[in-house]
Amino acid sequence: MSFSPAEAALINAVPGISQRDSRELYPQADGAGLPVLVIENAQGRAVVALQGAHLMSFVPAGGDDLLWLSPKLVLQAGEAVRGGIPLCMPWFGAHPEHDDLPKHGFARNENWSVIEAAANDDGSTRVVLELRDNDASRALWPHAFVYRLAITVGSTLHLDLQAQHLGQEPQLHSFALHTYFAVPDVSKAVIHGLEGTEYIDTLPADKPRIAQEGELQLSGPTDRVYLDVPKVQTISTGKGKIVIESAETHCAVVWNPWENAARIADIGAGNYVGYVCVERGDMWDYSPTLQPGDIYHVGMTLSAE
């Protein structure tokens, strides 16, 4: 799969956007590679794979990459990319009824299309990608939909996700912008903005609900769904500060498998140290049921301070 002539025309009309093969940018990755877009202007630079509308890198001008990509990266059609920002939809985690369906939905494994590209007056660059139901999606999940992700690259990275349910019946959904943030050492990173909120600890079988006391610093395998969280979280990485802002989403998943990463082939032993996932979205208690025609519409902005 590559860029269509219509996509190429949209991309080529905007300075600073280029179509590339991931093998040029990530020669160390395993796999046959994926088509990617590089979006670059004076304020920042991002890399997006068409598969999954998957942000793989965001570097504000003069700064470091906010996103982590696994040193054991595999870039292969149909396989989820380990790192960056996978979009988990139309369900997060295991499917609520059919555990044979792919974890975290199918949107991250499918090719999205470029439908808009523009240079904004403020110097930022906007690209919109779209995924519609197709034979492969309907084989897994027999519902019509149109998903759009608008990506604005400037001194901040802004994502605007719209998911319209076009099926005939109300349908339960869940969503996550599953961001892997790059940190020098996860055990030293401090997450603010979850203090006092309730979380579900999804590791024990009984999934206890616990109130978060104070800021969060991970010290072992962690997989938690924080509920009803404030708009902003920050990560003091040890090198700087990352700000995550999402007014519309209700939840934040914090995940790092710690030494269990040795059992995840595309992370590998020891590599868990380089990232922490803080995933804004709507799942568990906040899983939305969309009526026919409803649009789930959320935004998230990432910046460095």
Ligand SMILES: O=P(O)(O)OC[C@H]1O[C@@H](O)[C@H](O)[C@@H](O)[C@@H]1O
């Ligand atoms: O390996 P995957 O499918 O990308 O999932 C990674 C992790 O994603 C997190 O969002 C989940 O809370 C974890 O339970 C899961 O292990």
